Structures are given as C-alpha cells and as structure tokens.
Amino acid sequence: xxxxxxxxxxxxxxxxxxxxxxxxxxxxxxxxxxxxxxxxxxxxxxxxxxxxxxxxxxxxxxxxxxxxxxxxxxxxxxxxxxxxxxxxxxxxxxxxxxxxxxxxxxxxxxxxxxxxxxxxxxxxxxxxxxxxxxxxxxxxxxxxxxxxxxxxxxxxxxxxxxxxxxxxxxxxxxxxxxxxxxxxxxxxxxxxxxxxxxxxxxxxxxxxxxxxxxxxxxxxxxxxxxxxxxxxxxxxxxxxxxxxxxxxxxxxxxxxxxxxxxxxxxxxxxxxxxxxxxxxxxxxxxxxxxxxxxxxxxxxxxxxxxxxxxxxxxxxxxxxxxxxxxxxxxxxxxxxxxxxxxxxxxxxxxxxxxxxxxxxxxxxxxxxxxxxxx
Numbered sequence: 384x385x386x387x388x389x390x391x392x393x394x395x396x397x398x399x400x401x402x403x404x405x406x407x408x409x410x411x412x413x414x415x416x417x418x419x420x421x422x423x424x425x426x427x428x429x430x431x432x433x434x435x436x437x438x439x440x441x442x443x444x445x446x447x448x449x450x451x452x453x454x455x456x457x458x459x460x461x462x463x464x465x466x467x468x469x470x471x472x473x474x475x476x477x478x479x480x481x482x483x484x485x486x487x488x489x490x491x492x493x494x495x496x497x498x499x500x501x502x503x504x505x506x507x508x509x510x511x512x513x514x515x516x517x518x519x520x521x522x523x524x525x526x527x528x529x530x531x532x533x534x535x536x537x538x539x540x541x542x543x544x545x546x547x548x549x550x551x552x553x554x555x556x557x558x559x560x561x562x563x564x565x566x567x568x569x570x571x572x573x574x575x576x577x578x579x580x581x582x583x584x585x586x587x588x589x590x591x592x593x594x595x596x597x598x599x600x601x602x603x604x605x606x607x608x609x610x611x612x613x614x615x616x617x618x619x620x621x622x623x624x625x626x627x628x629x630x631x632x633x634x635x636x637x638x639x640x641x642x643x644x645x646x647x648x649x650x651x652x653x654x655x656x657x658x659x660x661x662x663x664x665x666x667x668x669x670x671x672x673x674x675x676x677x678x679x680x681x682x683x684x685x686x687x688x689x690x691x692x693x694x695x696x697x698x699x700x701x702x703x704x705x706x707x708x709x710x711x712x713x714x715x716x717x718x719x720x721x722x723x724x725x726x727x728x729x730x731x732x733x734x735x736x737x738x739x740x741x742x743x744x745x746x747x748x749x750x751x752x753x754x755x756x757x
Contacts, residue, residue, distance in 0.1 A: 413674045415441055416493060417468060417506040418481075418656055422665030425470055425477055426506050436508045438515035440464055441670065442685050445517050448668055449525065449618040450478045454518040468506060479608075479619040479667040481659055482685065483530070483652065487629025488673040493649045500653035501669070512674050516688040517620075526611055527687065528604040530597060530623020540592050542566065545582070548595050552650065564588060570647055578643040586634035590644060593627025594651050601655050605662045619667075621659075622685075 415436060419426045425448065440461045443453045447469060453462070493502040519525055542556070542563050549556040549568055554577075558566025568580040568591060580587040604621045611617065628648055635641045656669050672685075 413488070413510050413512045413672055414493070415508050415510040416502055416669075416671045416673075417444075417508075418501050418669030418671065419505070420477060420665045420668055421657075421660045423475070423477070425475065425668050427468060427470065429504070429506050434464065434467070434508055436464060436468075436510050437461070438510055438513055438672075438685065441510060441672070442515045442517040444468055445480050445482060445620070445670055445685075446519060448476055448478075448480050448670075449519065449620060450476045451519050451618070468508070477663075477666045477668050478617075479621075479663055481621045481656065481667060481669040482623075482671075483669070484624040484672045484674060484685070485628060485648070485652075486624060486626045486674045487632050488645065488675070493645075493671075493673060500649060501656050502649060502653065502671075505669075505671075510672060512672075516686050518688050524617055526607070526617050526619045528600075528607055528619070528621045530600040530604070530621065530625075532600060532603075534596065534599070540564065540595060544595055545591070548591070548598070551598075551654070552647070558582075572643060572646045572650075576643065576646075578640070578647055586631055590627050590631040593625065594648065597623070597625055597627075598651070598655060601658065605659065608662060620687075622687075 417426050439454075440457075443457050443461065444465055447453055447465070453465070457465075493500075542558050545556045545558075545564070545566070545568060549570065552570050554568065554570035556566055556568050558564075560566065564582045566582055568582065568587075570578045570580070572578055580591055582588045582591070600623065601621070608619060611619070625648075628644065631644050632641050635644075652671065659667050659669070
C-alpha cells in the first residue's frame with residue numbers, strides 16, 4: 384500500500400514539475416533596463432541588488448511615467464516595487480517614453496562594450512516575459528508612434544544609406560562591386576575590435592537593414608514630436624519591437640560574430656537614445672526589454688489598453704410631461720415683462736411731452752440759459 388502511495392505521489396510531482404517547466408519555457412525570462420533622462424532624474428538610484436519584476440509591473444511603470452494613473456488591479460507588493468524604481472514626486476513625470484523590445488538577445492549583457500553607453504548607467508531588473516498591457520485612461524491624450532511601421536513601397540535601401548550608417552557609428556562601408564548592397568561594412572567596437580558585415584550574405588544584410596529601419600522610424604518619431612510641440616503637447620509613447628538580432632543569431636549560432644553584433648545593436652540603441660534626449664530636451668525616458676529567444680514572435684509582449692473614463696455628469700433639465708408647461712410659463716413671463724416695459728415707456732413719453740408743452744418760458748433753462756429776463 385505504501386509503495387502505491389509513493390508511486391502516485393511521484394507521478395503527481397512529475398506532472399507538476401512538467402507543467403512548471405513548460406510554463407517557464409512558454410514565457411521565458413529577460414532583462415528590463417530603465418534609462419533615465421540626461422537632465423532630470425525620474426528613476427531611483429541604481430541599486431547593486433537586482434530585483435525581479437513582472438511584465439505587468441513594467442507596463443504600470445510606463446503608464447505612470449506617461450502621466451496616467453496605474454491600473455486599479457495593481458497589488459500593494461507591486462506598488463512597493465514601483466516605488467523602488469520610480470521617483471516619488473508625481474509632478475515630476477516626463478510624459479514621454481521610449482519602449483523597445485529586443486527579441487532573442489538571450490543571456491548576453493547589454494552593458495558590454497563601451498562604458499559610455501546608456502545601459503551601463505541604467506537601472507536593471509530581471510523580468511518574466513509573458514503577455515501584459517500598458518493601461519491608459521484616454522486614447523485622445525496620447526500620441527503613439529510605432530517603430531514597426533512598414534517602409535513605403537517605393538523606398539529601398541542604397542549604398543548611400545549604408546555609408547551614412549557606417550559613418551554614424553564611426554565605421555566605413557566599401558563597395559567595389561558593380562551591384563548595389565554588395566560591399567563590406569566595418570564597424571569599430573570596444574577594445575579595438577572590429578565587426579565586418581558582408582552585404583552579399585543575406586543574414587548580414589537583413590540585420591544591418593533592420594537596424595537602419597529602426598533608426599529611420601526613430602527619426603520619423605522625432606519629427607512627429609516636433610510637429611506636436613508646436614500644436615497641443617500630449618503624452619507621447621514611442622513603442623516598437625526589434626527582431627533583426629534574433630534572425631542574425633539563428634543564422635550564426637554561437638559564433639563570435641553574434642557577440643559583436645550584440646555590441647553593435649547596443650551601441651546603436653544607445654546612440655538612438657542620446658538623439659531622443661537631445662530632441663526632447665531631456666523630457667523622455669527609456670524602457671528597453673531584452674527578451675530570451677523563447678519569447679513569442681507573433682506580437683509585442685506589452686500591448687496598449689485604453690480604458691474609457693466615466694463621462695462627467697452635467698446638470699440638465701429633465702425632459703418629460705412638464706416640458707410644455709415650462710415653455711408656456713417662460714413665454715408668459717417674457718410677454719408680461721415686455722408689455723409692462725412698453726406701457727411704462729409710453730406713459731413716461733406722454734408725461735414728458737405734456738410738461739414741455741405747459742412749462743413757463745422763463746423756467747426753460749435750455750432755451751434761455753444766456754438771456755437775462757426782468
């Protein structure tokens with residue numbers, strides 16, 4: 384009998400552990416980096432202890448940074464965790480956020496490379512990847528710019544775009560072939576290391592053009608911000624997902640070039656964030672999530688959800704059977720006032736004429752003001 388119980392208990396433990404293992408693989412883990420402003424302080428100081436967060440808590444942090452109230456379903460433990468990330472002053476919010484998901488980054492650390500990139504000074508936390516929402520109160524109070532908008536049909540990348548991209552990163556692009564997009568891209572990295580990407584290779588070309596597309600959409604977002612700043616300023620969210628590195632990693636596996644590609648991506652995002660800081664004059668923060676390769680590819684892990692607020696109650700006249708009576712009473716009052724005013728004016732006019740006709744001439748000061756009468 385004890386043997387059967389032991390076997391049953393072992394079987395139940397096996398099922399439970401399998402479910403937990405499947406759940407962890409379905410969701411996966413990653414890292415979230417809170418990038419503070421260059422001129423303001425919206426986050427708490429960087430702590431040596433890395434605390435884990437859930438993705439709904441990250442979404443709540445973004446809602447608060449945009450100036451919206453956190454969701455009502457937020458637990459007290461999550462609220463305390465947000466207090467350890469965000470500054471307590473509710474009047475010191477940037478009202479603009481840059482949120483980017485980088486898929487397939489794995490266990491690589493974004494701090495690698497130069498110590499001057501924004502990730503080396505950011506507030507970091509581990510995060511469990513799953514489905515979550517950024518809950519906002521009103522869609523009309525938010526300007527949303529997606530970084531995953533497809534490029535125009537008539538727009539194609541050229542060697543000039545690659546040359547500009549290489550120069551932006553301090554590198555070079557050389558194409559000696561007659562066909563476009565067939566050259567070699569050389570990017571300097573930290574510790575005098577160079578990354579060479581050959582545009583004749585499909586994986587190299589797709590990874591490079593995906594980074595250039597991200598930069599192009601960021602420039603479009605900055606132009607939209609400048610247009611909004613001249614009109615009616617609202618909260619702004621720049622949101623996107625980058626999948627170019629995952630395809631690059633799937634192609635090369637564990638090759639050293641993958642680590643160099645990660646450094647190039649981190650450097651590019653760091654320079655992008657510096658450009659945003661300049662355009663927004665420090666009134667923007669960044670939240671970057673690095674997903675493990677097991678994250679879903681169908682959609683972004685954080686979706687927007689707008690909750691309509693209850694419309695204000697205005698004092699209005701009740702519509703019903705008394706409406707005709709109220710209209711009749713209003714008309715009666717108006718007509719009565721008009722008749723009374725008219726009668727008073729007529730009587731005053733007649734009295735004035737009568738007094739003028741029968742007033743003695745010597746008492747008319749208007750006609751004889753300058754005449755001396757005996």
